[in-house]
Amino acid sequence: MAExxxxxxxxxxxGQRLDALVASLDIEGLASRSAAVRLxxxxxxxxxxxxxxxxxxxxxxxxxxIEVPARSGExxxxxxAYNIPLDIxxxxxxxxxxxxxxxxxxxxxxxxxxxxxxxxxxxHCGTGNLxxxxxxxxxxxxxxxxRDTSGLMLAAKTDLAAARLQDDIRLxxxxxxxxxxxxxxxxxxxxxxxxxIGRDERDRTRMAVSANPLARSSITTFTVLERFEAxxxxxxxxxxxxxxxxxxxxxxxxxxxxxxxxxxxxxxYGRAANVKARNRDAAQxxxxxxxxxxxxxxxxxxEHPISGELLSFEDELPWDLTAVxxxxxxxxxxxxxxxxxxxxxx
Numbered sequence: 001m002a003e004x005x006x007x008x009x010x011x012x013x014x015g016q017r018l019d020a021l022v023a024s025l026d027i028e029g030l031a032s033r034s035a036a037v038r039l040x041x042x043x044x045x046x047x048x049x050x051x052x053x054x055x056x057x058x059x060x061x062x063x064x065x066i067e068v069p070a071r072s073g074e075x076x077x078x079x080x081a082y083n084i085p086l087d088i089x090x091x092x093x094x095x096x097x098x099x100x101x102x103x104x105x106x107x108x109x110x111x112x113x114x115x116x117x118x119x120x121x122x123x124h125c126g127t128g129n130l131x132x133x134x135x136x137x138x139x140x141x142x143x144x145x146x147r148d149t150s151g152l153m154l155a156a157k158t159d160l161a162a163a164r165l166q167d168d169i170r171l172x173x174x175x176x177x178x179x180x181x182x183x184x185x186x187x188x189x190x191x192x193x194x195x196x197i198g199r200d201e202r203d204r205t206r207m208a209v210s211a212n213p214l215a216r217s218s219i220t221t222f223t224v225l226e227r228f229e230a231x232x233x234x235x236x237x238x239x240x241x242x243x244x245x246x247x248x249x250x251x252x253x254x255x256x257x258x259x260x261x262x263x264x265x266x267x268x269y270g271r272a273a274n275v276k277a278r279n280r281d282a283a284q285x286x287x288x289x290x291x292x293x294x295x296x297x298x299x300x301x302x303e304h305p306i307s308g309e310l311l312s313f314e315d316e317l318p319w320d321l322t323a324v325x326x327x328x329x330x331x332x333x334x335x336x337x338x339x340x341x342x343x344x345x346x
Contacts, residue, residue, distance in 0.1 A: 009062040018047065018064075019054040027068060034135030039066070043199050051199075051214055069110065078108065078139055080127070081119035088124075089313055094161040094306050095154060096121070096140070099315050102150045102292050107138040117141070121155055130155070131162035143169060143247055151178070151297030152315045156305075164305035169247060177299035178242045178252055179317060181324065182261040183271060185227055186238040189336055192221045193255040197248045206268060207250045209258045219245035220255045225339035228331045237264065237328060241342065252295060264324070265290035288324045296321055 005027055013021055022036035022045060039045045040054045044067040047056065058064075084104070090097040100106075100117060107118040121130055121140040130140035133156075140155040142165045154174075156162035168174045198215030200206040209215075222240045230236040238261065242252050250269070256262055257269040264270065265287045301312040317325070335343060 003068045005064075005066040005068065007064040007066065009058045009060055009064065011060045013058060014060040015057055017054065018045070018052055018056045018058055021058055022064070022066065025066075027066065032135045032137075034138065039068070041199075043204050044068070053214060077127070078122050078137065079114040079119055080123035081114055081116070082123045084115065084117075084120035084123070086120055086124055089152070089315075090311065094158055095156050095165070095304070097152060097154060097300065097311070097313055099151055100145050100149075100153055100297075102148045102318070102320070105147045106144040107134075107141050117155075125157060130157055131159045133159050133162040133166065142166060145297060146250065146253075146293075146295070148292035149178075149295045149297065150318050150321075152300040152313055153297060154300070154302070161305040165302070168302060168305070172245050173303065175299070175301040176244045176247075176297065178244070179225070179296045179298045179321075180240050180242055180252060180256070181264045181294040181321075182238050182240060182256050183235065183264060184238065184261045185230070185236045186222075186224055186240070186261055189224045189338070190222065191259075192219065193259060194219050195255060195258055197251060197254055207248070207254050209254060216248055217246060218248045218251055218255065220252055221245065222256075223338050224336050225343060226335045227333040228328045229333055231331065236331075239325070239339070241338075253293060264288065264294040266293040266295075288327055290320065290324055292320070294321055294324060 007025060009021070019033050019036045019040060023033040036045070037054045040052065043051050046052070046065040047058065047062055049065070087099040087101070088096060089099060105112045105116045108114070108116050118139050118141060125140070132139055134141050140157070142154040142156050142162050145151065145153050154165055156165060165174070195209040195218060196215035197207050197218040198210040198212050200208040201212070221243045224238055225241055226239040228237040244251060253263050253266050253269045257266070262270040270287070270293070296315070296317055298315050298317065299313070301310070303310055335345070
């Protein structure tokens with residue numbers, strides 16, 4: 001059960017940022033600013049009864065309502081996980097580039113205290129040898145991929161490298177490209193979704209395109225790689241390359257669902273998530289038997305945070321996503337010119 005706290009901002013605390021103030025209140029489970037930020041962004045910290053942003057400057061007399069989820073069973077330190085394989089594509093004394101397998105959570109959270117990418121990184125690098133700019137509970141993590149999203153991602157060994165990489169991500173100089181299969185036929189070869197994303201007001205575990213002032217600017221561009229004609233039980237599919245210009249939670253999945261072309265296999269924002277229980281088996285068959293969302297981080301380019309060298313990586317689609325495209329091969333309408341450039345001929 002969650003614990004609830006109330007705090008009235010004092011005259012001495014006026015002018016502090018909300019996340020910094022909450023982290024200083026000596027509440028168990030909120031010893032770091034990153035922990036406070038996560039609660040603020042999930043709507044668990046209210047100011048005068050309303051959601052706020054981490055950068056808000058508090059005023060004397062503001063009433064903070066703080067809901068801290070129960071943390072039963074959480075270990076005091078990150079436990080090394082030596083049994084989780086790491087597919088490392090590049091490593092030096094500052095950074096690691098790896099390909100994350102689907103099903104792997106990036107950092108410890110409820111129900112996943114010892115079986116995450118962070119646990120595996122600690123086992124690989126040793127305790128104390130990873131950046132902690134995202135908090136002590138997220139060693140090495142620079143940016144995240146959803147549990148069931150596979151592919152390339154960055155980790156950092158030093159705080160300096162992590163901070164510079166995060167700055168580059170915010171400045172949009174890190175080029176992150178994803179391959180995804182979506183429902184329906186997208187007629188235009190290119191497009192952009194510029195729609196702010198925030199917590200779904202009806203379900204705080206989901207994200208949604210929102211007009212709420214607290215929703216954050218979110219931009220995704222897409223380019224069609226290949227189209228597949230409609231079948232008896234579906235309206236066709238489109239294979240896309242998506243490029244992130246911002247890094248919001250579930251961004252590509254939310255944006256594609258918003259356009260009416262949800263990611264195939266997405267259990268939260270996809271078509272199967274919206275049908276009644278008795279129809280889910282049929283819906284799953286329409287998802288081409290895929291057990292996760294068809295989303296793979298397949299290209300990553302960035303300047304090395306210390307040397308400045310330009311580094312570029314590519315990661316082929318894993319077997320389960322390739323199997324889906326093999327099923328659809330006879331329905332292909334042909335690859336676009338860009339698709340041929342990126343993937344080769346059919």
